[in-house]
Amino acid sequence: MTDGWHDVGDAADLAQRPLQQILAGQTKIALSFIDGEFAAIHGACNHVGGPLGQGTLDGDYVVCPWHNWKFHRVTGEGEPGYEEDRVPRFECKVERGRLLVRDKPLTTRNRRPHTPHSLDRELGREPGPLRVVGISTTVMDQQFPRYSTSEALLETALDHARSKYEIDTRLVRLRELSFRACEGYYSKSARACTWPCSISQMDPDDGMNAVYENLVYWADVVLVATPIRWGAASSLYFKMAERLNTVQNQITLRNRVMLRDKVAGFIITGGQDNIQAVAGQMMLFFGELGMQFPQFPFIAHSRGWTAEDMERNVAVVQQSDELRDGARALLDRCLDLANRLQQSASPPFQKSGRKASGLEKRHD
Numbered sequence: 001m002t003d004g005w006h007d008v009g010d011a012a013d014l015a016q017r018p019l020q021q022i023l024a025g026q027t028k029i030a031l032s033f034i035d036g037e038f039a040a041i042h043g044a045c046n047h048v049g050g051p052l053g054q055g056t057l058d059g060d061y062v063v064c065p066w067h068n069w070k071f072h073r074v075t076g077e078g079e080p081g082y083e084e085d086r087v088p089r090f091e092c093k094v095e096r097g098r099l100l101v102r103d104k105p106l107t108t109r110n111r112r113p114h115t116p117h118s119l120d121r122e123l124g125r126e127p128g129p130l131r132v133v134g135i136s137t138t139v140m141d142q143q144f145p146r147y148s149t150s151e152a153l154l155e156t157a158l159d160h161a162r163s164k165y166e167i168d169t170r171l172v173r174l175r176e177l178s179f180r181a182c183e184g185y186y187s188k189s190a191r192a193c194t195w196p197c198s199i200s201q202m203d204p205d206d207g208m209n210a211v212y213e214n215l216v217y218w219a220d221v222v223l224v225a226t227p228i229r230w231g232a233a234s235s236l237y238f239k240m241a242e243r244l245n246t247v248q249n250q251i252t253l254r255n256r257v258m259l260r261d262k263v264a265g266f267i268i269t270g271g272q273d274n275i276q277a278v279a280g281q282m283m284l285f286f287g288e289l290g291m292q293f294p295q296f297p298f299i300a301h302s303r304g305w306t307a308e309d310m311e312r313n314v315a316v317v318q319q320s321d322e323l324r325d326g327a328r329a330l331l332d333r334c335l336d337l338a339n340r341l342q343q344s345a346s347p348p349f350q351k352s353g354r355k356a357s358g359l360e361k362r363h364d
Contacts, residue, residue: 004103011099014038019062019073021053024101029053029090030062031101032073040090040101041076045069046111048194052087066185066192067202076107084112119196119212123258125220130338132161132169132331133219135211137226137237139175149269149301149317153327154225157267160328165335170214174236177207182242190253197246208243216247220338221263222291223331224282228270228302233278247289259290261341265334266298267327271313275300292341294333299326 006024008014008031014022015033021043022029028043030052041062043053050066057063061070061079070079071087078085088105134157138148151173158169180203186193200206215222226233250256264286268278279298287293301323303313317323 005093005100006103007098008101009099011038011094011097014099019053019055019057021051022101024090025103027090027103029101030055030073031092031099032057032062034060034073038092038094038099039074040092041071041073042088042090042105042109044087045071046078046085046087046109048191050189050192066188067198078112082112084110086110117196117201119200119209119216121217123216123256123260125261125342126217129167130165130220130335130342131167131218132158132221132223132335133214134158134169134171134223134225135214135240136171136173136175137224137234137240138173139234139236142175147314147318148227149314150225150227150267152317153267153269153299153323154223156324157223157327157331160331161335164328167335170218172210172214174211174240177210178205179207179239179243181239182245186245186249190249193246193249193253195246195250195256195258197243199243208240211240211243212247215244215262216258219262220342221265221331221334222286223265223267223334224286225267225269226278226282228268228272228274228278231272231274231277233268233282237282241285244285244289251290257290261338261345262291263334263338263341264291264293264297265330267330268298268300269313269317270302271307271310273302273305275302292337294330294337296330296333299323299330 008022008024018034019032022031029040030043032039043051045052045064047067047069050064052062052064055063055065058070060073062073063070076087076089077083088109089107090105091102093100134154136151136154138151140146158171161167161169180199183199185198200209226237247258250258266279266282268275283293283297301317307313
Protein backbone atom coordinates (compact mmCIF):
# COMPACT_ATOMS: atom_id res chain seq x y z
CA MET A 1 0.00 0.00 0.00
CA THR A 2 1.26 3.48 -0.96
CA ASP A 3 -0.45 6.73 0.15
CA GLY A 4 -3.66 4.89 0.92
CA TRP A 5 -3.68 2.93 -2.36
CA HIS A 6 -4.03 -0.86 -2.32
CA ASP A 7 -2.75 -3.09 -5.09
CA VAL A 8 -5.68 -5.51 -5.56
CA GLY A 9 -4.33 -7.51 -8.49
CA ASP A 10 -3.50 -7.75 -12.17
CA ALA A 11 -5.83 -5.41 -14.06
CA ALA A 12 -6.13 -7.70 -17.08
CA ASP A 13 -7.16 -10.64 -14.92
CA LEU A 14 -9.65 -8.56 -12.92
CA ALA A 15 -11.17 -7.25 -16.16
CA GLN A 16 -12.28 -10.77 -17.07
CA ARG A 17 -15.25 -10.58 -14.70
CA PRO A 18 -17.92 -7.87 -14.91
CA LEU A 19 -18.54 -8.01 -11.14
CA GLN A 20 -16.62 -9.53 -8.27
CA GLN A 21 -15.85 -9.10 -4.60
CA ILE A 22 -12.30 -8.11 -3.64
CA LEU A 23 -10.48 -6.79 -0.59
CA ALA A 24 -8.75 -3.44 -0.45
CA GLY A 25 -6.91 -3.84 2.82
CA GLN A 26 -9.68 -4.90 5.20
CA THR A 27 -12.49 -3.34 3.17
CA LYS A 28 -14.79 -5.48 1.04
CA ILE A 29 -15.21 -3.93 -2.40
CA ALA A 30 -17.74 -4.66 -5.14
CA LEU A 31 -15.53 -4.21 -8.20
CA SER A 32 -17.17 -3.91 -11.63
CA PHE A 33 -15.75 -3.65 -15.14
CA ILE A 34 -17.92 -2.41 -18.02
CA ASP A 35 -16.91 -0.86 -21.35
CA GLY A 36 -13.25 -0.81 -20.38
CA GLU A 37 -13.76 1.02 -17.08
CA PHE A 38 -13.34 -0.21 -13.52
CA ALA A 39 -15.61 1.06 -10.74
CA ALA A 40 -15.51 0.31 -7.02
CA ILE A 41 -18.18 0.63 -4.35
CA HIS A 42 -18.39 -0.75 -0.83
CA GLY A 43 -19.23 -4.45 -0.79
CA ALA A 44 -21.80 -4.39 2.03
CA CYS A 45 -25.42 -3.69 1.14
CA ASN A 46 -27.31 -1.06 3.14
CA HIS A 47 -30.14 -3.47 3.90
CA VAL A 48 -28.63 -6.24 6.03
CA GLY A 49 -25.05 -6.29 4.79
CA GLY A 50 -25.39 -8.61 1.81
CA PRO A 51 -22.21 -9.09 -0.30
CA LEU A 52 -22.75 -6.79 -3.30
CA GLY A 53 -19.69 -8.13 -5.09
CA GLN A 54 -21.30 -11.57 -5.22
CA GLY A 55 -24.42 -10.19 -6.87
CA THR A 56 -25.26 -9.42 -10.48
CA LEU A 57 -25.32 -6.39 -12.76
CA ASP A 58 -28.49 -4.83 -14.08
CA GLY A 59 -27.12 -2.26 -16.50
CA ASP A 60 -25.05 0.08 -14.37
CA TYR A 61 -26.58 -1.16 -11.13
CA VAL A 62 -25.14 -3.79 -8.80
CA VAL A 63 -27.92 -6.06 -7.55
CA CYS A 64 -27.47 -7.49 -4.05
CA PRO A 65 -27.64 -11.31 -4.13
CA TRP A 66 -29.59 -11.47 -0.89
CA HIS A 67 -32.66 -9.28 -1.39
CA ASN A 68 -32.14 -7.56 -4.76
CA TRP A 69 -31.39 -4.03 -3.54
CA LYS A 70 -29.63 -2.04 -6.28
CA PHE A 71 -26.76 0.46 -6.17
CA HIS A 72 -25.08 2.30 -9.03
CA ARG A 73 -21.76 0.68 -9.72
CA VAL A 74 -19.94 4.04 -10.05
CA THR A 75 -21.75 6.48 -7.71
CA GLY A 76 -22.96 3.96 -5.12
CA GLU A 77 -26.40 5.58 -5.19
CA GLY A 78 -29.54 3.49 -4.93
CA GLU A 79 -31.75 2.76 -7.90
CA PRO A 80 -34.02 5.55 -9.24
CA GLY A 81 -36.33 6.69 -6.49
CA TYR A 82 -33.91 5.52 -3.80
CA GLU A 83 -30.84 7.60 -4.61
CA GLU A 84 -30.53 8.64 -0.97
CA ASP A 85 -29.74 5.02 -0.13
CA ARG A 86 -26.04 5.20 -0.92
CA VAL A 87 -23.06 2.96 -0.31
CA PRO A 88 -19.53 4.48 -0.34
CA ARG A 89 -17.66 4.70 -3.63
CA PHE A 90 -13.89 4.33 -3.95
CA GLU A 91 -11.34 5.74 -6.34
CA CYS A 92 -9.50 3.22 -8.50
CA LYS A 93 -6.81 3.42 -11.21
CA VAL A 94 -4.53 1.23 -13.30
CA GLU A 95 -0.74 1.66 -13.04
CA ARG A 96 1.82 -0.62 -14.71
CA GLY A 97 -0.88 -3.18 -15.35
CA ARG A 98 -1.95 -3.32 -11.71
CA LEU A 99 -5.31 -2.17 -10.36
CA LEU A 100 -5.10 0.13 -7.36
CA VAL A 101 -8.01 1.00 -5.06
CA ARG A 102 -7.79 3.79 -2.51
CA ASP A 103 -8.85 2.88 1.00
CA LYS A 104 -10.46 6.24 1.82
CA PRO A 105 -13.96 6.42 0.28
CA LEU A 106 -14.95 9.36 -1.91
CA THR A 107 -18.46 9.38 -0.45
CA THR A 108 -20.07 8.24 2.80
CA ARG A 109 -22.70 5.64 3.40
CA ASN A 110 -26.21 6.98 3.73
CA ARG A 111 -29.25 4.98 4.72
CA ARG A 112 -32.50 6.55 3.63
CA PRO A 113 -34.99 6.58 6.52
CA HIS A 114 -37.52 3.79 6.12
CA THR A 115 -40.74 3.42 8.05
CA PRO A 116 -40.29 0.37 10.32
CA HIS A 117 -42.32 -2.67 9.34
CA SER A 118 -45.31 -3.30 11.59
CA LEU A 119 -43.72 -6.59 12.72
CA ASP A 120 -40.42 -4.92 13.58
CA ARG A 121 -41.10 -4.21 17.25
CA GLU A 122 -40.20 -5.44 20.70
CA LEU A 123 -41.44 -8.84 21.76
CA GLY A 124 -43.82 -8.96 24.67
CA ARG A 125 -47.26 -10.11 25.68
CA GLU A 126 -50.01 -7.54 25.96
CA PRO A 127 -51.82 -7.78 29.32
CA GLY A 128 -55.17 -9.52 29.46
CA PRO A 129 -56.87 -12.93 29.48
CA LEU A 130 -55.53 -15.84 27.50
CA ARG A 131 -56.01 -15.67 23.73
CA VAL A 132 -56.46 -18.51 21.22
CA VAL A 133 -55.80 -18.51 17.50
CA GLY A 134 -56.83 -21.33 15.21
CA ILE A 135 -54.98 -21.91 11.94
CA SER A 136 -56.79 -23.92 9.30
CA THR A 137 -54.53 -25.30 6.57
CA THR A 138 -57.30 -26.83 4.42
CA VAL A 139 -57.13 -25.99 0.73
CA MET A 140 -60.34 -25.39 -1.17
CA ASP A 141 -61.99 -23.22 -3.83
CA GLN A 142 -63.08 -20.05 -2.07
CA GLN A 143 -65.83 -19.44 -4.60
CA PHE A 144 -67.32 -22.91 -4.09
CA PRO A 145 -66.44 -23.90 -0.50
CA ARG A 146 -66.85 -27.43 0.83
CA TYR A 147 -67.05 -28.96 4.28
CA SER A 148 -63.70 -29.50 5.97
CA THR A 149 -63.57 -32.04 8.79
CA SER A 150 -60.39 -30.59 10.36
CA GLU A 151 -61.67 -27.02 10.16
CA ALA A 152 -65.06 -27.99 11.59
CA LEU A 153 -63.40 -29.51 14.66
CA LEU A 154 -61.17 -26.45 14.95
CA GLU A 155 -64.24 -24.21 14.95
CA THR A 156 -65.75 -26.42 17.67
CA ALA A 157 -62.69 -25.82 19.84
CA LEU A 158 -62.78 -22.06 19.26
CA ASP A 159 -66.52 -21.91 20.02
CA HIS A 160 -65.78 -23.75 23.26
CA ALA A 161 -63.12 -21.17 24.18
CA ARG A 162 -65.59 -18.33 23.70
CA SER A 163 -68.62 -19.94 25.34
CA LYS A 164 -67.00 -21.61 28.34
CA TYR A 165 -64.08 -19.29 29.05
CA GLU A 166 -65.28 -16.05 27.42
CA ILE A 167 -61.86 -15.42 25.92
CA ASP A 168 -60.87 -13.89 22.58
CA THR A 169 -60.28 -16.19 19.64
CA ARG A 170 -59.24 -15.71 16.04
CA LEU A 171 -59.51 -18.05 13.08
CA VAL A 172 -56.88 -17.79 10.34
CA ARG A 173 -57.71 -19.68 7.15
CA LEU A 174 -54.52 -19.97 5.14
CA ARG A 175 -56.49 -20.37 1.91
CA GLU A 176 -57.84 -16.83 2.37
CA LEU A 177 -54.31 -15.38 2.56
CA SER A 178 -52.31 -14.49 -0.51
CA PHE A 179 -48.67 -15.18 0.29
CA ARG A 180 -45.60 -16.17 -1.65
CA ALA A 181 -43.74 -19.37 -0.98
CA CYS A 182 -40.40 -19.09 0.84
CA GLU A 183 -37.87 -17.94 -1.73
CA GLY A 184 -34.92 -19.49 0.06
CA TYR A 185 -32.86 -16.42 0.94
CA TYR A 186 -31.36 -18.47 3.79
CA SER A 187 -29.84 -20.71 1.11
CA LYS A 188 -27.63 -17.77 0.12
CA SER A 189 -26.67 -17.01 3.70
CA ALA A 190 -28.22 -17.70 7.09
CA ARG A 191 -28.17 -13.94 7.77
CA ALA A 192 -30.17 -13.34 4.59
CA CYS A 193 -33.21 -14.82 6.35
CA THR A 194 -34.36 -11.81 8.34
CA TRP A 195 -37.05 -10.77 10.77
CA PRO A 196 -39.41 -9.50 9.57
CA CYS A 197 -39.28 -11.96 6.69
CA SER A 198 -37.57 -10.51 3.62
CA ILE A 199 -40.71 -11.17 1.57
CA SER A 200 -42.83 -9.30 4.13
CA GLN A 201 -40.47 -6.34 3.88
CA MET A 202 -40.74 -6.29 0.08
CA ASP A 203 -44.45 -7.12 -0.23
CA PRO A 204 -46.80 -4.87 1.78
CA ASP A 205 -49.71 -7.21 0.99
CA ASP A 206 -47.96 -10.37 2.20
CA GLY A 207 -50.67 -12.56 3.72
CA MET A 208 -48.18 -14.27 6.05
CA ASN A 209 -48.18 -11.11 8.14
CA ALA A 210 -51.45 -12.33 9.68
CA VAL A 211 -49.77 -15.58 10.75
CA TYR A 212 -46.69 -13.78 12.11
CA GLU A 213 -48.78 -11.23 14.00
CA ASN A 214 -51.02 -13.80 15.66
CA LEU A 215 -48.34 -16.38 16.34
CA VAL A 216 -45.60 -14.10 17.66
CA TYR A 217 -47.46 -11.20 19.28
CA TRP A 218 -51.09 -12.12 20.00
CA ALA A 219 -51.89 -15.74 20.83
CA ASP A 220 -51.13 -17.75 23.94
CA VAL A 221 -52.60 -20.92 22.45
CA VAL A 222 -52.27 -21.95 18.80
CA LEU A 223 -54.45 -24.73 17.40
CA VAL A 224 -53.37 -25.96 13.96
CA ALA A 225 -55.81 -28.04 11.93
CA THR A 226 -54.82 -30.04 8.87
CA PRO A 227 -56.19 -32.77 6.64
CA ILE A 228 -53.99 -35.72 5.76
CA ARG A 229 -52.78 -35.55 2.17
CA TRP A 230 -50.80 -38.56 0.92
CA GLY A 231 -49.70 -39.36 4.42
CA ALA A 232 -48.64 -35.79 5.24
CA ALA A 233 -50.10 -32.46 6.32
CA SER A 234 -51.62 -30.21 3.68
CA SER A 235 -49.56 -28.32 1.11
CA LEU A 236 -50.63 -25.02 2.70
CA TYR A 237 -49.31 -26.21 6.05
CA PHE A 238 -45.86 -26.80 4.57
CA LYS A 239 -45.98 -23.51 2.65
CA MET A 240 -46.63 -21.75 5.97
CA ALA A 241 -43.98 -23.81 7.77
CA GLU A 242 -41.29 -22.83 5.27
CA ARG A 243 -42.14 -19.15 5.73
CA LEU A 244 -41.83 -19.62 9.50
CA ASN A 245 -38.13 -20.25 8.96
CA THR A 246 -37.77 -16.53 9.69
CA VAL A 247 -38.87 -17.24 13.30
CA GLN A 248 -36.60 -20.26 13.76
CA ASN A 249 -33.65 -18.44 12.23
CA GLN A 250 -33.81 -15.78 14.93
CA ILE A 251 -33.10 -18.54 17.46
CA THR A 252 -30.12 -19.99 15.62
CA LEU A 253 -28.58 -16.66 14.62
CA ARG A 254 -29.37 -14.33 17.52
CA ASN A 255 -30.51 -16.58 20.36
CA ARG A 256 -33.76 -14.63 20.15
CA VAL A 257 -36.64 -16.94 21.06
CA MET A 258 -39.73 -15.27 19.64
CA LEU A 259 -42.32 -17.77 20.92
CA ARG A 260 -42.16 -17.95 24.71
CA ASP A 261 -44.73 -19.46 27.06
CA LYS A 262 -46.99 -20.37 24.14
CA VAL A 263 -48.88 -23.63 23.70
CA ALA A 264 -49.69 -25.55 20.53
CA GLY A 265 -52.26 -28.27 19.87
CA PHE A 266 -53.15 -30.07 16.66
CA ILE A 267 -56.26 -31.38 14.92
CA ILE A 268 -55.61 -33.96 12.19
CA THR A 269 -58.23 -35.68 10.03
CA GLY A 270 -58.24 -37.51 6.74
CA GLY A 271 -59.25 -40.46 4.66
CA GLN A 272 -55.72 -41.83 4.88
CA ASP A 273 -53.69 -43.21 7.75
CA ASN A 274 -50.30 -41.91 8.96
CA ILE A 275 -51.69 -39.82 11.79
CA GLN A 276 -48.73 -40.39 14.09
CA ALA A 277 -46.21 -39.32 11.44
CA VAL A 278 -48.20 -36.16 10.65
CA ALA A 279 -48.53 -35.31 14.35
CA GLY A 280 -44.86 -36.08 14.94
CA GLN A 281 -43.73 -33.70 12.22
CA MET A 282 -45.97 -30.92 13.49
CA MET A 283 -44.84 -31.36 17.08
CA LEU A 284 -41.18 -31.40 16.08
CA PHE A 285 -41.56 -28.30 13.95
CA PHE A 286 -43.47 -26.19 16.46
CA GLY A 287 -41.26 -27.47 19.26
CA GLU A 288 -38.24 -26.17 17.34
CA LEU A 289 -39.95 -22.77 17.21
CA GLY A 290 -40.11 -22.79 21.01
CA MET A 291 -43.72 -23.81 21.67
CA GLN A 292 -44.93 -26.04 24.50
CA PHE A 293 -47.39 -28.95 24.36
CA PRO A 294 -50.00 -30.19 26.82
CA GLN A 295 -50.39 -33.81 27.72
CA PHE A 296 -52.01 -35.49 24.69
CA PRO A 297 -51.35 -32.56 22.31
CA PHE A 298 -53.45 -33.67 19.34
CA ILE A 299 -56.74 -35.24 18.34
CA ALA A 300 -57.10 -37.13 15.09
CA HIS A 301 -59.49 -39.16 13.00
CA SER A 302 -58.98 -41.50 10.05
CA ARG A 303 -60.92 -44.44 8.68
CA GLY A 304 -57.82 -45.94 7.16
CA TRP A 305 -55.83 -46.06 3.95
CA THR A 306 -58.56 -47.69 1.84
CA ALA A 307 -61.40 -45.41 2.99
CA GLU A 308 -61.73 -43.50 -0.28
CA ASP A 309 -65.47 -42.85 0.13
CA MET A 310 -64.79 -39.32 1.34
CA GLU A 311 -68.44 -38.46 1.74
CA ARG A 312 -68.58 -41.16 4.40
CA ASN A 313 -65.58 -39.66 6.20
CA VAL A 314 -67.36 -36.32 6.28
CA ALA A 315 -70.54 -37.88 7.61
CA VAL A 316 -68.67 -39.70 10.38
CA VAL A 317 -67.10 -36.47 11.64
CA GLN A 318 -70.34 -34.53 11.35
CA GLN A 319 -72.15 -37.12 13.45
CA SER A 320 -69.41 -37.77 16.01
CA ASP A 321 -70.02 -36.27 19.43
CA GLU A 322 -66.81 -37.98 20.56
CA LEU A 323 -64.67 -35.99 18.11
CA ARG A 324 -66.32 -32.69 19.04
CA ASP A 325 -65.82 -33.48 22.72
CA GLY A 326 -62.22 -34.32 21.90
CA ALA A 327 -61.72 -30.91 20.28
CA ARG A 328 -63.12 -29.20 23.38
CA ALA A 329 -60.94 -31.30 25.67
CA LEU A 330 -57.85 -30.47 23.60
CA LEU A 331 -58.63 -26.79 24.04
CA ASP A 332 -59.08 -27.32 27.79
CA ARG A 333 -55.66 -28.96 28.06
CA CYS A 334 -53.97 -26.22 26.04
CA LEU A 335 -55.52 -23.46 28.12
CA ASP A 336 -54.60 -25.21 31.36
CA LEU A 337 -50.94 -25.35 30.34
CA ALA A 338 -50.98 -21.80 28.97
CA ASN A 339 -52.41 -20.52 32.25
CA ARG A 340 -49.72 -22.28 34.27
CA LEU A 341 -47.01 -20.94 31.95
CA GLN A 342 -48.25 -17.39 32.36
CA GLN A 343 -48.41 -17.73 36.12
CA SER A 344 -44.88 -19.09 36.32
CA ALA A 345 -43.34 -16.70 33.79
CA SER A 346 -40.37 -14.91 35.35
CA PRO A 347 -37.35 -12.89 34.21
CA PRO A 348 -34.31 -14.85 33.03
CA PHE A 349 -32.01 -16.11 35.77
CA GLN A 350 -29.48 -13.52 36.91
CA LYS A 351 -26.64 -13.81 39.39
CA SER A 352 -27.47 -12.00 42.61
CA GLY A 353 -23.90 -11.12 43.55
CA ARG A 354 -24.10 -12.96 46.89
CA LYS A 355 -22.38 -16.24 47.61
CA ALA A 356 -24.21 -18.99 45.77
CA SER A 357 -25.64 -22.06 47.42
CA GLY A 358 -24.91 -25.44 45.95
CA LEU A 359 -28.07 -25.34 43.81
CA GLU A 360 -27.27 -21.86 42.50
CA LYS A 361 -23.74 -22.97 41.66
CA ARG A 362 -25.12 -25.68 39.42
CA HIS A 363 -27.32 -23.15 37.64
CA ASP A 364 -24.65 -20.47 37.39
